[in-house]
Amino acid sequence: MIIRVKFTKKNYLKYISHLDLMRLFQRAFRRGHIPIKYSGGFNPQPKFSIANPLALGIESIEEYMDIDLYKKISTKDFIEIMNKELPDGIRILEAKYTEDKRSISSLISWSYYEIKFTAKKLNNKDEFQDLIGEWLKEDKIIIKKIRRKGNKITERDQDVKSFIGNIVIKDFSSKEDTNTGSVVRIDCLLKAGDKGNLKPTDFLDAMEKYLDVGIDFDTVEIKRLELFAEEKGRILSPM
C-alpha cells in the first residue's frame, strides 16, 4: 500500500543532492522500523520515490513522495517516528494512504517558486511590472537546453513560453539612497514534471536575457512553495 507524504527540505539541507536525500530517507526508514517494501534482485532497494527532484541549492517547503509499505501503520505514528529521525530542515508535514494508481511523479505538473534577488538596474516596481508584461507577450521564449550524454554535449533551443504560468511581484524595495538597484521577490508558477519542465534557474536566466535588469546571481535565493497536479485544466494539490 502507498503512503503519500508531504515534507520540507529547508535551510542548509537545500545543499544535499537528490541522491543524498534518498539515502537519508532510506536510513531514517530503517532506524524508525518503517515497514517499507524492497525490490527484488541482487541489490534490493527500498521502494519509495520523490516527485520532481529539486536542484541543489533550492529550498522547498512542499515536497512529495510515495512510499510502498507492506504493513499498514497509522499516519500519525509515521509522522511522529520519521520526524524524530530526520534532521530539522526535513519535516514530514502530512501523510495519507492513497488508492491512486498514478505515481506522485506522474501527477506533478506545476511548481510554484519564490525567487529573491538583487537587480542592479531596477529602481521602480511599475517599470519591472511592465517589463515582465512585455516579455510574456513575446511569441516565443527560448532557452538553451544542454544535454550531456557521456562525453557528448548537445545544445538545443526550447520554447518555454507555455511553461510559464504566471509571475507575481511580491516584494520590491529599491535601494534609492545608494542607487545600487532593488531587492526583489517574485513568485512564479512554472511547468514541472514529465510533460515539460522549466527549471527556475533557466527561467531566471531567460528573464535576465530579455529584461536585462542586472540580476546579481550571487544574491539569488530560490524556494519552492508548492507543487501542483493538473486535472482538466484545473490546478490542485496532489495530496
Added chain:
Amino acid sequence: MIDIDKFNKVLKRVEKPARYIGMEKNSVKKDLNKVKVKFAFAFPDIYEVGMSHLGLHILYNLLNQEEDIACERAFAPWVDMEQEMINENIPLFTLENREPVKNFDFIGFTLQYEMSYTNIINMLHLGDIPILSRDRKEDNPFVIAGGPCGYNPEPIADIIDFFVIGEGEEVILEILEKYKEYKEIKASRLDFLKEVSRIEGIYVPAFYQVFYNEDNTIDRMEPLIEGVPRTIKKRIIKDLNKVYYPEKLILPYVETIHDRIPLEIFRGCTRGCRFCQAGMIYRPVREKSVDRLLELADRLEKNTGYEDISLTSLSSCDYSELQLLISKLMDRYEEKRVGVSLPSLRLDSFSIGVLKEIQKVRKTGLTFAPEAGSQRLRDVINKGVTEEDLITAMTYAFHEGWSTVKLYFMIGLPTEEERDLLGIRDLGYKVKDLFFSLPREKRKGNLKITLSASCFVPKPFTPFQWVGQNAIDEFYEKIDLIKNNIKDRKITFNYHDPKLSYLEAVLARGDRRLCKALIKAWEKGCKFDGWSEMFHYSKWMEAFDEIGIDGDFYALRERSVEETLPWDFIEPGVTKEYLIKEYEKAKGEELTRDCRLGCTNCGINKSFTGGVCK
C-alpha cells in the same frame, strides 16, 4: 564563529556544498564556552575521505563523551572552496560550531598517508596558525599528530608540536587531562610540552637534535632537555574488549568512500608480509570477542540505519571465530537486509567458504591481492598464498556467477626479475582460461580481469626498510614490459604513477631536513598530492633543488643495516634484530610462518603484553 553571511555566499558557488555544512545525524555540537578543552580533529583531505576513516569516529565520540571536552571536525576544503575562503577571508573552520580552528586548544592531524603532508601545511595556513612549531605563541593551539605515518615523524618534525605514537584511545585522554591542569595554573607552552613529553608514547621533536655524518646519514639524535626519553615507546590498548568503541557514527549527507558501519574485529596481523608496515607496527594481534562485536553491531545498526556492516581489520579472514561471527550476524541481519562484507579476502579455501555465506545477502565486488607474479617472489615477500589458492578461489568465483575480478600486484619488489613481472601477465591469462574452461551455460556475464600494479615503496619498521626503491625509469620499463605483453581485451592492466610512489618513498623514509622542502613545495602550490590531477612532480623537484635535497638519497639508496635510521628512536615492539633476520630470509627466499601457528620471536611479547602473545 566565522561570518555566516560570507559562508552562505560561498556555499552557493562551490561544488558539493554539503561537505561544509556539518549538522549530520550523530554529530555533536557543544557550547564551546562551557567546555574546558576544545579539540579540533583535522583530517588532511576532503570530507568524503576523512569521514571514511574509522579513527576519526573513534576519537570524535571518545572525546565528546567527556563533558568538559568538545571535539569538532575540520577537513581540507577542496580547491574551489579554498579559493572562495581566501577571497572572502574565511579562516579554516570546524563543521560543528563553524569556529575558526585557531580558537581551539588542540589541532590534531591524523597521518594516514605521506602525500597529505602538504595539506597539513595548507590547513594550518588557512587556519591562520604559524606553520612552524617554533613560531607558535602562547595563544596558538597545540598542533599534534598521530597515525601510522607517525612511526616516522621526522619529515614533519618542525611543524608538529608533539606526536602520539601508537594507539590513541587512552593516551589522548591523558594528554587532555594534563592540559586541564596546565590551563588552570596558567603554565607556559614550554612547560606543557615538557610535561607531556613524560607521557609514554609522546614525542616532542623540538626537544631533540639530530647530528649528521659527512655522508649525510644520521650520526645520532640527542635530547636537548633533561628528562625527556631517549626512545619513544608506542602505546597500545591491551584489551580490545574493554577499549572504547563508538555506538553511534556520524551519518554524512554526502556519499563517502566507505559509507557503511565499520566493525573493527581485531588489531594487528600475524601473517608477517615483509613489505607491510601495518603488519609490523600494529602488533600484537588483539581480537574483540564475538559477543562484544554483536553488541556493537546491534547498537551501531540501530543508531545509524546503515545497510552494510564491514568487518574491518588488516586480514579479516584470520579472525579466530569468523565463521561463528558471520553466521550470527547473518542470523540477525539477513531479514533486515543488512549486508555483511569483508574488505580483505585471502585466497584460501576457508575464505571462500566465508564468501559463500556472505553472498546470501548481497553480492560484492571480488578483489584479490597475490602481490607478486611468481611463487618465488611471493616467498621473498612472505605472502603465503600459492597459485593453487588463486585457481581454487577463481574457480569458485566463476562458478558462483562472478565475471569481474581484480588482482593487485606490486612491482619493484626486492630481487624482482623479468620473469616475475611476466608472471603477473601469466596469472591474468590463467584466470581467463579458467573462465572459458567452464561450459558455456555455466559462464555468467562478461569476463573482465583487471590487473593492477602499484610501485613498491619501502616503509619504516618493515624487513624491507633498508631496500632501495626502483628508479622512476625502471618502473616505467617494467610497466611497459607488462603492458606490451598483454594483448587481450578481457584483461586490463593499470598501474600507479611511479613519480608519486617515488615521492612517497622519499617522505616515508625521510628525516627532518625534508621539512623545509615540504614547505617549499607547498609554497609552489603543491597540495592534494594524492589526487592525480593535483600532483605536480616538477614542482616537487624544483623544491628539492632549491632546498638542496637529493630525493634519491632517501628513496633509491640501499641502506646498510648498521646505518642509524631517522625513526630508530621509536620502539614499535618488533625488534630491529627481527627485521634484519626477516630481511635476510627474504633474500634467501625463505618463508616465515604465520605467528599464530607459533611465535616467530618478533619481540613484541617482550615489550608489550596483550592479545595472542599474552
